Amino acid sequence: MPVGTRGSVKAVSPDDLESLGAEIILANTYHLYLRPGHELIERLGGLHRFMSWSKPILTDSGGFQVYSLSPLRKITPEGVTFRSHLDGSSHFIGPEEAMDIQKALGSDIVMAFDECVPYPSEYDYVQRSTELTTAWARRCREYFSSPGKALFGIVQGGVFPDLRERSAMEISEIGFDGYALGGLAVGEDAACRFRMIDMSVGLLPETRPVYLMGVGTPEDLVESVLRGVDMFDCVMPTRNARNGTLFTESGRISIKNARFAEDERPVDPACGCYTCRTFSRAYLRHLYMSGELLAYRLNTIHNLYYYTHLMGKLREAILEDRIAEFRRTFYERRRHKEGGGI
Amino acid sequence: MPVGTRGSVKAVSPDDLESLGAEIILANTYHLYLRPGHELIERLGGLHRFMSWSKPILTDSGGFQVYSLSPLRKITPEGVTFRSHLDGSSHFIGPEEAMDIQKALGSDIVMAFDECVPYPSEYDYVQRSTELTTAWARRCREYFSSPGKALFGIVQGGVFPDLRERSAMEISEIGFDGYALGGLAVGEDAACRFRMIDMSVGLLPETRPVYLMGVGTPEDLVESVLRGVDMFDCVMPTRNARNGTLFTESGRISIKNARFAEDERPVDPACGCYTCRTFSRAYLRHLYMSGELLAYRLNTIHNLYYYTHLMGKLREAILEDRIAEFRRTFYERRRHKEGGGI
Numbered sequence: 001m002p003v004g005t006r007g008s009v010k011a012v013s014p015d016d017l018e019s020l021g022a023e024i025i026l027a028n029t030y031h032l033y034l035r036p037g038h039e040l041i042e043r044l045g046g047l048h049r050f051m052s053w054s055k056p057i058l059t060d061s062g063g064f065q066v067y068s069l070s071p072l073r074k075i076t077p078e079g080v081t082f083r084s085h086l087d088g089s090s091h092f093i094g095p096e097e098a099m100d101i102q103k104a105l106g107s108d109i110v111m112a113f114d115e116c117v118p119y120p121s122e123y124d125y126v127q128r129s130t131e132l133t134t135a136w137a138r139r140c141r142e143y144f145s146s147p148g149k150a151l152f153g154i155v156q157g158g159v160f161p162d163l164r165e166r167s168a169m170e171i172s173e174i175g176f177d178g179y180a181l182g183g184l185a186v187g188e189d190a191a192c193r194f195r196m197i198d199m200s201v202g203l204l205p206e207t208r209p210v211y212l213m214g215v216g217t218p219e220d221l222v223e224s225v226l227r228g229v230d231m232f233d234c235v236m237p238t239r240n241a242r243n244g245t246l247f248t249e250s251g252r253i254s255i256k257n258a259r260f261a262e263d264e265r266p267v268d269p270a271c272g273c274y275t276c277r278t279f280s281r282a283y284l285r286h287l288y289m290s291g292e293l294l295a296y297r298l299n300t301i302h303n304l305y306y307y308t309h310l311m312g313k314l315r316e317a318i319l320e321d322r323i324a325e326f327r328r329t330f331y332e333r334r335r336h337k338e339g340g341g342i
Numbered sequence: 343m344p345v346g347t348r349g350s351v352k353a354v355s356p357d358d359l360e361s362l363g364a365e366i367i368l369a370n371t372y373h374l375y376l377r378p379g380h381e382l383i384e385r386l387g388g389l390h391r392f393m394s395w396s397k398p399i400l401t402d403s404g405g406f407q408v409y410s411l412s413p414l415r416k417i418t419p420e421g422v423t424f425r426s427h428l429d430g431s432s433h434f435i436g437p438e439e440a441m442d443i444q445k446a447l448g449s450d451i452v453m454a455f456d457e458c459v460p461y462p463s464e465y466d467y468v469q470r471s472t473e474l475t476t477a478w479a480r481r482c483r484e485y486f487s488s489p490g491k492a493l494f495g496i497v498q499g500g501v502f503p504d505l506r507e508r509s510a511m512e513i514s515e516i517g518f519d520g521y522a523l524g525g526l527a528v529g530e531d532a533a534c535r536f537r538m539i540d541m542s543v544g545l546l547p548e549t550r551p552v553y554l555m556g557v558g559t560p561e562d563l564v565e566s567v568l569r570g571v572d573m574f575d576c577v578m579p580t581r582n583a584r585n586g587t588l589f590t591e592s593g594r595i596s597i598k599n600a601r602f603a604e605d606e607r608p609v610d611p612a613c614g615c616y617t618c619r620t621f622s623r624a625y626l627r628h629l630y631m632s633g634e635l636l637a638y639r640l641n642t643i644h645n646l647y648y649y650t651h652l653m654g655k656l657r658e659a660i661l662e663d664r665i666a667e668f669r670r671t672f673y674e675r676r677r678h679k680e681g682g683g684i
Contacts (some may be wrong), residue, residue, distance in 0.1 A: 006634060007625070007629060008634045010634065011636065013636055013640070014620070014634065031632075033632065035628070035632060036628045036631075040604060044604060044606060045606075050622070050624070050628075051624050051625065052621055052625075057431065122481070185553060197634060199501060261378065262382060262385060274357075278355075278357075279394055280357070280386070281390070282378075282382075283393065283394075286377070286392075287349060287350060289378075290348045290349060290373075292349065292352065293351045293352060293635060293638055294350040295354055297639065
């Protein structure tokens with residue numbers, strides 16, 4: 001799903017998102033809590049109205065940004081005390097506060113408050129942290145009261161199979177509307193990540209969606225969907241777009257490359273996005289090299305369309321029971337076209 | 343008309359421009375000549391195709407940016423030798439080159455090559471410069487060969503009535519499809535500018551459009567249209583948008599202002615643009631304060647809509663012969679609303 005960190009998915013508007021087929025966005029609780037403040041957003045009718053986005057919104061719990069952005073934070077069984085990265089002011093968020101903030105935002109899919117452990121971490125630390133995440137998940141479940149909204153639990157456990165297993169079982173036992181896999185794609189190798197995914201998915205209720213947080217490349221999506229993952233969030237399509245890296249059926253291209261200077265073809269001839277329907281690689285390269293703001297939007301529209309439609313094609317392949325064939329074609333196109341020089 | 347300096351009107355796409363009612367854009371010859379190069383654009387089918395803009399394009403002659411951006415330039419009767427502000431490379435543009443470059447771009451309204459004198463300048467300098475502009479205008483007229491395209495001459499003469507008069511008469515005598523007033527809004531006071539406009543317009547053929555270059559505020563537009571001006575170009579709507587200054591029927595507002603933090607109203611309740619139809623002042627303030635790229639686009643859409651529709655309303659008022667009434671209402675709304683606190 002497209003990631004909207006601070007009140008907009010970077011460089012695009014809600015109608016851009018609708019046009020390219022996005023059905024849900026993620027909003028970052030930490031950013032919105034600090035600025036403009038969840039209470040202000042609540043007074044103005046909630047985040048849907050504030051952003052003018054009528055489809056579902058998933059909010060993260062705020063935890064991940066507290067751990068990654070706050071210059072000073074202290075974790076206790078009650079919750080996390082931290083300083084704002086904006087002005088240094090002191091704040092506290094625990095499981096109950098995380099539920100309150102997400103409720104004020106008007107979130108449709110609320111995430112339980114967890115601790116995301118860094119990689120690598122010692123076994124003892126991950127064990128204590130995973131216990132804390134379970135205790136917090138239980139408090140979120142008890143405190144949560146948003147009729148018609150969904151609450152997702154988060155499985156942690158680092159890269160230790162027994163801790164992952166225990167976390168998956170404990171979080172399932174508490175019972176949530178969906179289950180997220182947290183603490184992955186933080187530096188561990190791909191083989192290890194897929195082992196953790198396989199193991200966790202196998203222990204979660206089959207009838208509930210599984211959400212792999214912070215992942216990933218197109219290849220990661222294909223491989224994870226094959227393993228039973230249903231949802232993802234990642235800065236990859238938007239951040240890459242702003243750096244001039246564009247995704248195509250044949251692999252990535254850097255629009256900065258001089259070989260595109262007179263290339264009249266669209267970024268991806270197989271793509272139906274506004275950018276590909278309207279502009280040439282030559283023009284997109286020119287915009288990027290000239291530092292034009294329009295470059296960010298056009299590149300972002302393309303990459304989000306690519307990701308959204310990749311997920312759509314995966315859904316279709318599952319429904320039509322040809323996911324193995326889809327995977328084969330997916331990799332063949334990349335090998336083939338990369339040899340042929342896109 | 344919206345100003346597209348380097349291959350895009352800053353922060354908006356061609357479909358944004360169409361949606362808000364723009365009917366013509368200006369492209370800067372100097373920028374496009376240096377990057378990506380007019381010959382590249384010509385090989386790719388011209389600027390309309392390159393930018394995906396099918397309505398008219400006016401190109402400036404390149405002169406103004408040579409004078410204002412080039413770190414080193416030398417003017418001779420042949421033309422101007424200058425260094426690129428991008429890489430220091432040496433270039434020459436004279437009247438014939440300016441025609442060739444604009445032709446390669448596929449311009450619909452081509453501007454004659456002129457010298458725009460700084461303000462203030464000595465009488466002797468302005469006199470020599472105005473003679474040069476006339477000589478160059480004649481060479482442009484003779485060399486110009488783009489069937490179906492228009493060539494506009496430029497009146498110079500600084501703020502010296504006799505030089506303005508002479509320039510207006512000489513340029514009219516050469517005979518162009520339209521006439522521009524150059525070298526104004528460069529630091530002279532408004533009374534002086536309007537004297538120059540009045541004088542020049544009176545000397546130009548009544549049946550040809552008059553284009554006041556580089557102007558201006560909404561008040562400037564109203565006052566100049568009353569004096570017979572038909573066309574304008576200015577960075578004011580787009581640059582102000584990127585600085586958070588928005589135009590409304592009641593005057594300008596700075597969206598950064600804290601009093602808009604919880605203001606649910608659109609920027610201008612009288613405005614029908616996408617931004618005003620979709621977002622509140624509170625949201626636009628939040629986007630701006632958070633440094634979101636979307637802020638630039640939404641603000642630019644609003645300001646361009648405001649300018650485009652102001653010109654549309656002026657056209658209507660002229661056709662319905664109620665321009666004096668329009669002017670009165672225009673100022674009354676500003677006084678009234680500013681007192682009431684927008």
